[in-house]
Amino acid sequence: MHKFESHYLDNLVGSEKDYFERSPIKFVDKFSCPIILFQGMEDKVVPPDQARKIYQALKEKGLPVARGVRGRTAWFPQG
Numbered sequence: 157m158h159k160f161e162s163h164y165l166d167n168l169v170g171s172e173k174d175y176f177e178r179s180p181i182k183f184v185d186k187f188s189c190p191i192i193l194f195q196g197m198e199d200k201v202v203p204p205d206q207a208r209k210i211y212q213a214l215k216e217k218g219l220p221v222a223r224g225v226r227g228r229t230a231w232f233p234q235g
Contacts (some may be wrong), residue, residue, distance in 0.1 A: 181206070182214040190220035197227050 169175055191214055195207040214221040
């Protein structure tokens with residue numbers, strides 16, 4: 157994880173409990189448009205399991221959803 161990312165959201169979101177209460181997976185019932193998820197398999201900020209869970213929940217809801225997976229952490233060229 158990048159040093160910048162390691163505590164970036166702490167002041168914006170709050171405690172660990174707050175993270176879970178505000179997680180998008182808790183609000184799948186409010187999603188109403190097609191979604192595409194891009195996921196790096198080595199992403200330490202958003203673990204692949206989280207992307208799989210929300211993908212499955214949106215699919216079960218019947219929304220158009222797609223998921224793109226890559227081997228590293230980003231969809232951008234590594235430099």
